[in-house]
Amino acid sequence: xxxxxxxxxxxxxxxxxxxxxxxxxxxxxxxxxxxxxxxxxxxxxxxxxxxxxxxxxxxxxxxxxxxxxxxxxxxxxxxxxxxxxxxxxxxxxxxxxxxxxxxxxxxxxxxxxxxxxxxxxxxxxxxxxxxxxxxxxxxxxxxxxxxxxxxxxxxxxxxxxxxxxxxxxxxxxxxxxxxxxxxxx
Numbered sequence: 001x002x003x004x005x006x007x008x009x010x011x012x013x014x015x016x017x018x019x020x021x022x023x024x025x026x027x028x029x030x031x032x033x034x035x036x037x038x039x040x041x042x043x044x045x046x047x048x049x050x051x052x053x054x055x056x057x058x059x060x061x062x063x064x065x066x067x068x069x070x071x072x073x074x075x076x077x078x079x080x081x082x083x084x085x086x087x088x089x090x091x092x093x094x095x096x097x098x099x100x101x102x103x104x105x106x107x108x109x110x111x112x113x114x115x116x117x118x119x120x121x122x123x124x125x126x127x128x129x130x131x132x133x134x135x136x137x138x139x140x141x142x143x144x145x146x147x148x149x150x151x152x153x154x155x156x157x158x159x160x161x162x163x164x165x166x167x168x169x170x171x172x173x174x175x176x177x178x179x180x181x182x183x184x185x
Contacts, residue, residue: 051080058122079107090137101171113185137168149181
């Protein structure tokens with residue numbers, strides 16, 4: 001059996017080849033070849049551009065480091081989805097806080113162990129990240145636990161939630177939009 005090497009130089013030829021393969025294999029020819037569901041590298045949307053601009057405006061001195069990412073300061077970044085309900089991935093080693101339920105909306109990925117005061121990080125929709133968290137993924141490793149605090153009326157932090165590494169909460173329920181301080185690791 002000989003090997004056949006064909007290099008296609010246009011999309012039209014690729015679709016034609018796909019239909020020919022479908023006929024040989026016995027698949028229906030009316031089925032279009034599916035494109036990847038992920039956003040292409042470097043692609044952006046008006047929503048994302050506006051979100052990045054808002055994150056930069058909310059955090060003087062911040063800089064854009066990727067299509068969807070603004071670095072507020074060392075160790076603090078804000079990621080902006082391509083559309084309001086899109087889910088951004090949470091890389092291993094990160095604690096990812098999302099502004100909306102089901103891991104959607106603006107994301108605050110944290111990595112460095114220690115305390116973070118959300119009142120010191122500007123939120124792209126106005127105000128700060130304080131009282132804006134609705135879902136959490138803990139992509140950290142090594143069995144560490146991150147802790148979440150809400151300030152009581154006297155200004156004292158009260159632990160309201162803890163989350164071990166490799167776990168997530170798509171809707172944080174009774175503490176939704178009440179987290180003020182985080183202990184990463």
